[in-house]
Amino acid sequence: MSCRKVFVVASGLAVLAGCQAQQDPADMVGMGHEPVEAHFVEPDCPGEQCAEVEVRALHFPGLPELSEELRRRLLVMGQGVTDGETEWPSDSWDAYAEAFFALAREHRRYAPPHASSQASLEAKVLSRHHDLLVVELDSYVYHAGQAHGMPLTEFMVIDERLGQVVTLDDMLLDGQVSAFQEALARAHERWLRDQELDEAFAASWPFHPSQNVAPLETAWVVRYNVYEITPYALGQPELHIPLDELEGIAKPRYLGRE
Numbered sequence: 001m002s003c004r005k006v007f008v009v010a011s012g013l014a015v016l017a018g019c020q021a022q023q024d025p026a027d028m029v030g031m032g033h034e035p036v037e038a039h040f041v042e043p044d045c046p047g048e049q050c051a052e053v054e055v056r057a058l059h060f061p062g063l064p065e066l067s068e069e070l071r072r073r074l075l076v077m078g079q080g081v082t083d084g085e086t087e088w089p090s091d092s093w094d095a096y097a098e099a100f101f102a103l104a105r106e107h108r109r110y111a112p113p114h115a116s117s118q119a120s121l122e123a124k125v126l127s128r129h130h131d132l133l134v135v136e137l138d139s140y141v142y143h144a145g146q147a148h149g150m151p152l153t154e155f156m157v158i159d160e161r162l163g164q165v166v167t168l169d170d171m172l173l174d175g176q177v178s179a180f181q182e183a184l185a186r187a188h189e190r191w192l193r194d195q196e197l198d199e200a201f202a203a204s205w206p207f208h209p210s211q212n213v214a215p216l217e218t219a220w221v222v223r224y225n226v227y228e229i230t231p232y233a234l235g236q237p238e239l240h241i242p243l244d245e246l247e248g249i250a251k252p253r254y255l256g257r258e
Helices: 064-077 093-108 177-194 199-204
Strands: 008-010 034-041 052-059 118-129 132-142 150-159 164-166 213-215 219-223 238-242
Touching: 034 093, 052 064, 052 093, 064 093, 064 118, 064 132, 064 150, 064 164, 132 213, 150 213, 150 219, 177 238
Parallel strands: 052 118
Antiparallel strands: 008 034, 034 052, 118 132, 132 150, 150 164, 213 219, 219 238
16 A cells, blocks of 8 residues: 555544544444544655545445445545546545545646645435435545535435435336426525525526435435536535425335335
8 A cells, every 4th residue: 555644444443543433323223334434645745735535434334235335436426527537446445545646646747836636535424214314425526726626415315124225216206207306496496586596697507407315304405516506606505395395206205204
């Protein structure tokens, strides 16, 4: 391993450097999971320009398929915006860090002094209710010399009764995709009003469908990434669809009705 200052922490193992990840209350019930943390620093680099990769993920003991799926999704998100020439691994934090550092060395040739590439990959429990575990996956990738970094968010919904990840299609009744997207469009209209954004903004940044859905206890939340329906300065907007609007559209199981 050519990276320096590397460590991995999982619950039940010794705490390194006096740091300990906070235990989520949800860890105590339902499907068990453990925090996984890793910090990679580029070796043999010029001082303040050293690239870093920070990982805060989750591991599901006894469920390797889920652990691998979560890791794969985060590593894909960690690619950010690239030149398409870098081969990005999707099975190892260490290999990802090596690929990121190789790209950082190229970017550093044209970056201003003291600029350093940074990547952050995080998975955290957003909600647990009615045997549903909703995990929020976040990445932030900044390459030295860019105007700003690129944040991404993706929801991973795990049906604990099935022990597997479910998609939007799995959560909707047959033939209700269009009805769901219409409900999402209404949520977008409400969001525009709440943000006091005018018709000119809506024309420049029009609504479009999304499948990035988190079925929470009181509403379904849809998170958009930057540049999808807003400029970068407005961040990652969230649209909320109340559960009563999803009656007859979503399966009762995913509305907390079963």
